[in-house]
Structure formats: C-alpha cells, structure tokens
Amino acid sequence: MTDEVTESPGLVKTLRPYHVWALGVGIVLVGEFMGWNFTVAKGGILGALLAMLVAGTMYVIISLCASELGSATKLAGGPYDWARLFVGPGAAASVGLAVYMEFIALEAADAIVVAFIAQELFPQLQVFPVTLLVIATLTFINYRGVVAALTLNFFMTAIAFLAIILFFFSGTFGVFELHPENLFQGAMPNGMIGLFAALQFGPWFFLGIEGAAMCAEECKRPSRAVPLGQQAGMITLLVGAAMTLFICASLLPSSIPAEGLGVSVYPLFEAAQVSGVPVLVALLAIGTLLTCISSANGCVCDSSRSWFALSRDHFVSNWFASVHPKYQSPYKAVIFTMPIAIAFAFSGYLDQVITFSIVSGLLCYVLIPFSLLRFRKMFPSHINKIRPFVSPLQPWISYFAIIIAITIMSTLFWGYRYNLIFALVFYLIAYFYFHNKHKKHQKEFDWQREMGWPNPSHHNIEE
Template sequence: MTDENPGLKKALKPVHLWAIGVGLVISGEYFGWNYGWGVAGTVGLLIATLLITLLYFTFIFSFTELTTSIPNAGGPFAYALKAFGPLGALVAGYATLIEFLFATPAIALALGSYMHFLYPSIPVIVASVVSYVLFTVINLLGIKEAAWFSLIMTLLAIAELLLFIGVVAPEFKLANFLHNPMPFGWSGVFAALPFAIWLYVCLEGVAMVAEEVKNEKNAIAKGYISALLTLTILALAVMICVGGIAEWEKLASLDYPLPESIALVLGRDNPLTKLFASVGLFGLVASFHGIIISYSRQIFALARSGYLPTVLSKVSPRQQVPYWALLVGAVLGILALFLLDTSKLVILSTIGAVVVYIVSMLALFKLRRSDPTLPRPFKAPFYPVFPAIALILALVTLAAMLYFYGWLCLLFFAGLVVIIVLFYAFGKHRKPRELLQI
C-alpha cells in the first residue's frame, strides 16, 4: 500500500546538527540568564548554572541513546510512546510542545526589543510578528536550506560572542563578581534554576530532526555532544565576564546585558559598541529559526500518530517539509506574544523542559529493561549513573519551580489535565496508532 504523503527528506550531516543544536540555544547567552542575578546574585547563579550544566551533560549523554535508537521526529514523544504507551506519549508530547512553543515567542519578543532598541520607530510587537512570518517562510523552503541558514547564523553568533569575550575579559574585576554574591542564600540558588536552564533549554530539539539525518554512523551523537560542549564553554565565559564588568544590580534587569557591558567598557559612542548592538541579532535569529524547525517536527509527529488533527502531518511534495505544522505553530506563537510577557514565557518553557527530561530518563530506564534487544548505536555512558543523576537533578529542579513559581506550574499542569481528559473522552487511549518509523 503506497503512502501518498511523502516522508521527510534526509539531508542533514553532523555539522548541521551541531549548528541546529547550538542555534536552538545560543540566544540564552544573549539575554534571560541575567535575571537569575536578581534572585541569586552572581555566585548564586553560577552555582545554579553548574548544577544545571551537570544536569545537561548527564541528560544529553543519556538522551542520545534514545535519539539514535528511535530516530523519530517526535523526539521525547516517540520514546515515551514506545516505553509507556499512549498516555506517557501524551504527557511527553504536551510538555515538549509547551517548551518549544513558549520559548519561541520569548525569543521573538527579544528580537522585537532589539529592533526597537536599534530603531525606536519600530514597535516591539510589530518586529516580533514580522520575525515569525519571515522565519516561517524560510523554513517552508526546505530542511536543507533551513539548516544551511541555521549554520550561517550560528557561526555568526559564535563569532560575536567570542568578540564580546575578547573585548570585556581584560576588564574583568573579581571585586565586581564577588559583590553581594549570594544575597538570598541557598534559596536564591534554587530560585535561579529556571534562568540557568535558559542557557541550555531546547537543546534536545535536535532529536526532532533525527528522521532527516543522512545515514552516517554516530552522526546524531557527534552533533549533540559537540553542541553541548560549545554551549557550556560560551555560557560560563559570558556569565563570568559580564559579572566582572560592573556590580550585578546594574545589569540584572536588562534584556540586553551584553551590549550594555561593552558600553560600560568602551563607551556608548564607540563604533564597536554600536556594531555589537547591531549584529547582536544573530544569536536571537539562530535560536528563533532553530526552534521553529523543532516545534514544527513535534507537531508533525503528534499529528502523524493521531494525537493532533491529521492535516498537521501533511508534508509538501516538493520541499518535503511539514507545512501545516509550521503555519499553525506560527499562529499559536503570535497569539502568545499578545497574552504573556517574556519572563512568564521563559518560565513556562523551562517547566515543560524539565518534565520532558524526567519522562525521557524514565523511558530510558524502562526500555533498557523491557526492550534489551533494541538496536542502540550509541549507549549512555556510565549507565545507570548518568541517567540517574539527570533524573534526580530534574526532579529537584521541578520541585524548586513548584515552590517559587507555583501559579505558572499550576497553569502548566492544569493544561495537562485538560488534555488528558479530552484524550480519554475522545477514546484515543483505546485506539493508539503505533506509527513509529524506526
């Protein structure tokens, strides 16, 4: 029986996966993390970041086993479906959509704010909406074209961060970094965890292009691990350099901590300061573009397996991209721009991420026991220690979020309850569609 709906095109190599992985996350180095200073101080946020870095290292090395064993556009949704059945898949799919769909408008608002900063006549919301339209169109052109664009933007963003580090590092003063380092004690460290996660959030989105990777041994593992190493070095370097430029209170509440840091070093009228502010869009563009790729594949996979309307799984015959998933995702993101501010979008996105990490690690443990013969091109190192560390740290992070950001967690879990009720009301639990393409 012939399937009239074409499959996704296999066009990605490790370098593309590295670019998509770094691109998905690199905007986190440009804004958002510095809000953690407001609840933890410089040393408090650094401790939170080191904990989250440990979480991501153990998680990604473990998660890569799932990605290479089950190369599916659904990512965590597909792993949970194989491990726990339809209900587990529903939880993972919902959490993944929340993570990516809310991260995208947060970055869109930052893009709009940057454009407004550079050109005050352009309203923030107009620039944000135009960004959605422009980058959705780019993604409609095809995955290879989108991946090359992601690679170029990522390289430019990395070059910009290296330039930034080179300019401000010589002006680093330890006294500035240690000024009022933990004003809220250890409670501040836990309150800062979502802002530390923002430095890495959405990295697992590489899994959602797994079906579009060329058949090459360990290509996914190479892309994932190289992206994580790149992001860790950049995140710690940027955070420490900025923290040593001035007392953190001057930078904790800004959406543009990097340009402001260069302005403090060189002066606002210095050409390099203005250049940095102008090209600062590269990091935001790289992440915005990469996350659009990821959420469209998640919507596509959920629709293909019957969890969303089937029309969302339609693939364009020529470009071989999920065009309805791209368009619907853009509409939802634009609506979010008008309903929530940046900080709430960031926290909701990180809540979804932590739930994804918990479900994924549980799926890894379950599949090791229930399906020992599953082909595993890459096995989690130091099993079961690495996945156990990732799971424990994710659970601690979720508990901290429930304590410090209770009403946003309530919103997230209320939405999950509604989805589960509808899932059972429409009888989806009785008619699961096992459409994993492994």
C-alpha cells in the first residue's frame, strides 16, 4: 500500500512555525467573521457562549492530539496518515475522504461569500463568474508552491485578526458606545433544548484548525513547527472568538431573532456599521474579504494534501501523487480540487454544503484522538525519538474529545438530519470498501522501512 509510486522529487521542506499558524488560522478565522452567530438564533447569547466553550474545549484537545501525531509522523496526509498508520485502511480512507470533503466544501463556501461581497461593492458583477475566478486564482497560487500560498495566507490572516483586535479595543476604550446589557437580553430564548441545539454551530469558531498539521511533511523542522504553529493558532482563535462574541453581542440585538445577531450574514461587519466609525467599517469590510480568501486558499492546500496522500497509497489513482519538478507541489492533486470545488459552489445549496463540511470535520474529530490512543498503545511514551512532542493529560482528554464530537454531531438532527444520515452512510460504505481492499497491506506494514521506527510488539498492537 505504501510502495513508491513515482520518482519525482519530494515535497519541499521550507515551512516555518508562522506558516503553520497561517494555514490553521487562515482556514478558520472566517468562522469568526460569519456563521458562528447562528448559535444565537438557536440558544441565545448563553447558547452561543456554551457552544463556544464546548467546541473550544474539543478543539484544544484536537490541536494537542494533532500536534503530537503530526510532529511524530511528519507526513502530508495529516488525519488520513494517522488513521492509516495506527487504526487501519478502512478508517484511513474514510478520514482521508472526510478531510478532503471538509476543506473542499469550505473552499466553495468561502468563494461564494467572496463573490457576494464583491457584488455588494460592484453591483454589476455576477456571483458565479467571480466564484469561478476566486477558485481558479487560488488553485494557480497553490500550483506554484506552498511557500507562496502560505506566505500570502500569513499576511491576509494577520490583517483580518488585527481588525478584530482593533475593533474590540476601540469599543472597550470608548471610541464608540457599547451596550453590555444586550448580553442579558434573550440569553436563553428556547430554553434548555435551545442550548443543546446551539452546539451544532459551535464548530464554526474553530472548524479546520486541525489542518495546520497537514503541512508537516513540508516543514523545515516539523517536530518544532507543528506543535508551535498549531498551539499558537488555537490560542489566537480562542482570543478572537471571545472578542467577537462580546463585541457583536454588545452592538447587535440578540433578543429579536428576525432582525438581530442570530440571522446576521456578516456579524462583525454589521457590528462595525452599528458603531458608526467609518475607519472601523472599512477595516472590518477588508477583514471579512481577506479572511474568506485566506480560508479558501488554506482549504486548497489541505484538501490537495489529503488527496495526494490517498493517491500515494493507492486508495485513489496514483496519477495524483506526482510532485511538480520545478515548484515541488502536488500539482495534480491541487488542480483536481478545482472541479470539485466548482461543483459544490454551483450546487446553489450553501447551507447544505457547509453542513456536509461540518459532519466531515466531526468524523475527523472522532478518529484523530482515537488514532492518538492507538499510537500511544503501539509506541509507549519511553520511545522519545518517535514522540518529540507529548500532549498532556492523556488518554483522558482524548476520550473526552470523542464524546464531545459525537454529542455535537447528534445536535445536527435539529435541522440537518438527512445530511447527517447521508454523510454517515457515505463514510461507512467507504470504510468497509477500503478496509476489505487494503487489509492485507496493513498486516505487511514495515515500520522500519516506512517510518524509521522499530516494529511495535505483538502485545502493543492487539486490539
């Protein structure tokens, strides 16, 4: 399953911690400019706060798991490679497809939002041509190499995050008037069931941060860059989420579901408009646009790496496993993201596309900590060469993350039950198909040749 498939050069190892930060935060920060506020429509301000805290706890744990696994394996497939190495081929194929679908769907959604923003600024523009242009441009940038793509992400993400910080401190220092009493209005409009239902939108604050570890194979020092960039990214998002929730709730009414925060398309931008400060309005408009572009850009990077890894191990055609001789990018896998993203974008069902992305992500959040549990069982903690970064409080926090992910997934029955059922059936079929097709290769896996590790003892790999 892991034989060499091409004699083309390998992926270039040039990325540093700030590139990892830019990839993770660049994908996710868009969820703080829009989408998260639907928690308010379901559960009010208290529901939004609960969703942020519950999802934030899960993502902190997932980030720790991803840091340990990514710095150890140093492979481009991220969650796919972790499942392949430590769980089995069926789980690997399922999570590889889930990662691919998660980021492709996010890319499509981001491109559509960019097109809508462009249309608001220039009414003569049409949404679909702009969407196509955004997808094509970002595909070309990633085709030319990962350093250029993620350096661009770093600057766009830094500007967008700076916009949130300046907006927050402008309000707290009295540049415009805040209304903290809004935090107590409509705090729990739908009772306890609303609090529970709000959890389905909690991942918006952090969805995709695990993708930061997917550039491990292209990092100069992955054992340092992955944990540092991943954890710095998670801290950035936690701070940004808290600032966003406070400033938006203090400016936009949450007690009027038909008009307020719960149904806002661009909550940070609309909050800036309410502030009445032209500079902040312009800054948040720019931040909204840049964060959508950076998210779509990071999604091209991560989805192509997942498809590249699937191809390299013969789960899909190994034609996609080629590396460009000049740009050292998985260029065929990058190009293949374009027609799939366009298909999602032109379906016209944005909420359905996003929901499929969330379900795909939640499946990963079950299998990432499970992969870490298997990894630790197969390679105990005393093997320091294999595990350069060790996440704390294991295995308990991994079990806790799995429980949270399954709980959040169950809340999708409020509004998206058919999406949930379809996605689970799709990945279940993929699991059994690829498990039966590749189980022989799993038994013959040579850890010394493939990873440079000693083979785990029979006692450690027993189910």
